[in-house]
Amino acid sequence: MVSVIYEDENFIGLSKPAGVLVHKTAKNEQEETVADWLVNRYPEVKSVGDAPGVRPGLVHRLDKETSGVLVVARNQNSFKYLKGLFQEHKIIKKYVALVHGKLEGNGVINVPIGLKPGTVKRSVRAKNMKMVKEAVTEYRVLKNFEKSGEFFTLVELIPKTGRTHQLRVHLASIYHPVVGDILYGPKNNSLGMKRQFLHANSLEFVNQEGARLRLEAGLPRELEETLSAL
Template sequence: MQIQTIYLDKDVIVLNKPPGISVHPGSSVSGPTVVDFLLEKFPEVKAVGDDPKMRPGIVHRLDKDTSGVMVVSRNQKSFEKLKELFQKRLVEKLYWAIVCGRPKERRGVISLPIGRVIKNPLKRGVEENKRKIRGAREAVTEYKVLKFGKHYSLVELSPKTGRMHQLRVHLKAIGHPVVCDKIYGGKNVCCPDGADRQMLHARSLSFSFPEGRRLHFEADVPQDFTVALRRVF
């Protein structure tokens, strides 16, 4: 398995994760993972992290079908620093998503608490008329429409909190789910010809280490995302 390494130094590894690959092993995970790649190429990560047996070096995660930039720690010191930055919301993240429909506003802020859906605890959601959630926590996403199409839009997203499935849940909540997202958009969600996964991509990530280093990374969109863009715009 090959995963593009965007950047490498003594402290961090920055990857462009392809879609269709889970970050780490789990009971419902099959096939190779990002962790498998890391242990093969960077065996020093095997002792890094809060749970190095399952998530060596992993500071944050992307969903299996979400592509894009992801930072991994090479040593425990950098892991603790990055963990603190994420917890204090000092990591700037930008995502691109192709969504169903055309948002009314070109820019906006979605501020809707997210929790577990009571009838399906594996899903996250916002509280709506007939849907009840448990353990709701603050969730804020800023968005900007980059391009309008006839039936689809390209949206840039900046999550200000880090809730599970936050972007997918928030986009669904405003009536513009990520295309092909069958979990949050429903089985009849819009899906352009040729696309077979949620079109969500982690475009960039920026942060500063305490000693003053400012790091910024960008990940090119994968081929299927490029093809989808050409077909809908």
């Protein structure tokens, strides 16, 4: 389910697979989550965090269908430290995504995101959006592909803010939705992707002792196989 990629007395680095919730929600109370796994493997996190009963040791999260790196605090002091780094935008997160269409060069998407009325979807254009917040995403094109006349682009993404669904919404807003993202993109894709091609491949920060930590998770097999087929 989840694999450990780093641990010390203060932090745990995890690699989360797609299809697993980080913590329970009102709609998914019966599903096994990363939080459940954490409490079983590291019982000390039961009392760590702002809401340890729901999010033990968890300062951030990944969408259910996004795979990749998560960092967890093992004690309350480390939790407060990590939370401060996230709030001050001092944690560098990098993602890789495969998107529809031919995207070229590097760029910045600086467009506020809000909640579309009556739905769980976020948007940059909907009328009467709620909870509108600043959102900034940097992107860098890694490689373009063409298969049977259809174009795809592999991109590196660096979110400068941490809004819900930010990367997915921003990419869809420039008409290059993530392959396999059925909420913001096409319901079907010619590559046969059963999940969205969005992976948090690294997370970097300076710990309390001043040492720089870089946590990395390689692409899951199903994403590697998709790229190999292009």
